[in-house]
Structures are given as structure tokens and as C-alpha cells.
Amino acid sequence: MPEYAMKAALYKTFGGPIIVEDVEKPTAKEDGVVLQVMATGVCRSDWHGWKGHDGDVAAHGLPFCPGHELSGIVVESGRKVQRVQRGDRVAVPFILSCGACRSCVHHRQPTVCSDQKQPGFTQWGSFAEYVHIPRADRNVRRLPEAVSFLQAAALGCRFSTAYRAMLHQGKLRDGTCVAVFGCGGLGLS
Template sequence: MKALLVESFQSVPKITQVTDPIAPEDGVVLKVKATGLCRSDWHGWMGHDSDIKLPHVPGHEFAGEIVEVGKEVKNWKIGERVTVPFVCACGICPTCQSGNQQICDNQFQPGFTHWGSFAEYVAVYRADTNLVALPDSVSFESAASLGCRFATSFRAIVAQGQVKGGEWVAIHGCGGVGLSAIMIASALGAKVIAVDISEVKLNLAQVAGASILLNGKLGDIASQIQELTKGGVHVSVDALGSRITCANSILSLRKRGKHIQVGLMAGTEENPPIPMHLVIAKELEILGSHGMQAYAYDDLMRMILQGKLNPEKLIGKRISLDDAVDELPRMDEFRDSGMSMINRF
């Protein structure tokens, strides 16, 4: 099959032919119909993820059609349209049994621990635990856009933040994760403040549902938010993953507010200073969001089918697998607006 192959970290990947995957006994093989190009893929290409063994095929947010089924799979058949969470669970460890498959003790992640979806086909293990059925009205591109950024943001806003109508929410960083979080929080009736250093991305944030736009280059962002909200936001999300956005997010909170870290902290940014005196004095909560369980997709799909969420609006451009050779190494330049979606192989 045709695939994008990374042979060494931080070197230009190549398009080549590799061996087709075989369905695991408990899994399936999907024909990839769409797969998102995500900054997490860039982190992997940089060598920030110790799970990646070279040579490697990236790609972790995808949707497709089942073309092969393992003999132990009970609930799926060839021809069905599906997607998967980017964290795939074992379903049997204590963490999974507690309902938290998104942080499974024995997780596998296509595109990180295993070869991923920047290819014509991809294997998915433990299909009965991890596959998510796609309604006919949800396109492959919409489904692929859910896999990492949108689903992680959905869990951040709904499960971790428990955002309610009328609350103030700040989103720091308006890339794919940030725009997803803005759309979700707005759909729940929150008053959303979007922060970015790009006016183009702030305009997209307004389209996604943000009611206040702040340029991070202009002044003290945390102080501006504290003043605008008369005491701070209820929930603040670092959707980028930097020392500055993490600190601004925490400093933006009102008493008993919640900071949610979604943007990955890696390299020189991985251990940011935290204003712990405020965490204590204001009784703040510091939370993470790392993907979403397959069973939790029902609530997300329901909001999509009801027209409350439209993830396809967040796709900035559609590219080919060949285009990804140039696009992947440049993900940290933040040139693009919205998500990049590979839909031609």
C-alpha cells in the first residue's frame, strides 16, 4: 500500500510502498477515507514521543471503511463506516473498568505506538472496544476531524470542565483544538473568550462561536480577561501548549475556576512554572484532557446530528497524502487556519 514513511526524526518523510496490514484476531483493517494532519503528528516527527519506533507511519485521527475483520471480532463486519478514538483501550485493565479508557493502562495509539493512518489502510486492535459507528449523514472528513482535537476538546469542556450555559470560558490558542473547544463551549451556551496572536485565527474563532476576541500580542491577557469578566472565567483551556498560554490560562481564572491543559507540553515547554500560590488561594483546579472514550462518542454524535456542532466547518483545507510530505514538518509554523484534512491517497 501507499504510505507516508518517517525514516528518521526531523528529516523529510517520503511516500513509498509498504506492506499491507493484516487484521489482528481481535481487530480490523480499515481503508482510510480521511485522516487529519495534527500538531501531535509533528511532535511525533520531532521525536518527542518515546513510543515511536522507526521507520514509522504517522496519523492518528481517521475514519474509514472496514475491509477485513479478525476472527475474534463480534460486533463489526466488512463494509461498515467507522472511526476510532486516538487512544485505543484494552477494555479490561482497572482503568478501563473504571470507565476511563482514554487513559488505559495498556493503550495503543495508531500513529504512535503502532503504524497509523497516513496510508491507504490501517489496522485497529480490540475492535469491539474501540470502533465507533458513523451515521450515514456524518462524512468521513467530519469523523476524522473528531479523532484527536475535537474529541479531546469535547471531553475537556463537557466532562472535565462541566461547562454550563452562562459561564465564562477562555480558550488560549485558536488552532484545531482551540476552535473545537470554542464551538463546543458556545453550543453549551457559554460566553467564550478566544485568545490568539493571529487575527485570521481570531476571525475563525468568532465564526466558531467566540463572543470576545483578544490578540495575545496586545497587553496583559490575564488582566484583560479578569476585567472583562469581573473576576475571571469559570473555565480556561490552554489549547496550544506553551509556558505563556498555560500561565495566562491559570491567571485568567476566577475563584474555584478550572484550568484544563489540552495543548501538548513538549521539548523546552514540558515543565512550565505554575502560579501555585493562586491555585491554593483561589482553590483552583488543574485538569488534563487526553482523548475520549469510544463509548462517550454517543453524546458527541448526538449534538452533531442535532446540528448543534458542525466539526466540518473547522477544516481549513483538504490535501493529498503527497502534500503531507511538505505539510508535516511545518506544523509548528502555525501558518494554517483550521484543520488540514488528507482525503486523497
């Protein structure tokens, strides 16, 4: 096996088998980092991408590696990255915001960024040994030692989606009673 290879789970046809293959390991772009993936989740959105229902995945083309709920260790960083370094334990949100558009700056809503990147949708994702994360200074966050990689992988999508839905969209405040229907990843968050 070549030195640059890593294992990745990918599909070559929409709805087809997911296979594990040796593929080229990513390298860090100037604003990005390469993470060794330590934990990754499986989300219903990954299923939509695999079935061909997601326009970003379809636009990217096949073969494709899904996965957007992840945590890992920084193994390489681009020359412009300042906030994290090699060896840092980190978590990643499922939407990598730009920090410059109206949604990011004026509305402070990075999850609706007009220039967002999404591992597992607009680029290869975390069902691999390594993944490249662009805009690292804006989006990658160091993990406290008390937070496991498994716990952190759940924060980037399930928790943040439920949190935004309740606080930003639902305008819930302390003491509000709510009923949650469903026990999937979002309902349990």
C-alpha cells in the same frame, strides 16, 4: 508492484523527509480490523513524533508511519470481531482503550487507559491507504450516513480531547461561559 503493497507516508529518520513508499498492507489480527483510510487529519502530536519527541514512536523504531485522526471503511476483520463488518463506514478514537483496567472500568476514562494503543504512536498510523486497528469491538464505531469521513476524522482526537477537557477535567455544565484562547484544532473544536 506486489499485490500486498500499499502506499504510506513515512519517515526513516527523526526530523527527516516524509516520503511516500510502497509497503506491506496490514492484515487483521483476531480482535482487529483493517480499514481503508478515507480521511485523516494532521495534528501537532504527529509533528512531535516526527521530531523524535514522543517516547512511544521512539520505542517503536524507524521507519514509521504517523497519523491518528482517521475514519475509513472496514475491509477485513479478525475472527473475534463482532460489532463491525466488511463495508462498514467507521470512525476511530485516537486512544484505543483496553476496557479492563481501572481507568476504563472504575473511572470510565478510556482516554487514560493504562494499556492503551495509539495509531500513529504505538503502532503505524493512518498516513497510509490501510491501517490495522486492534480492539475493534471496543473502539471502532459505525458512522451514520449523515456524517462524512472528513467530519469523522476530526472526532477521534480534536473533538474528544476538547470534550474531555471541558466536561471531565473542567467540570463545565450547561450555561457555563468559557473563553477559548487559540484557534488550532482543539480551540476550534
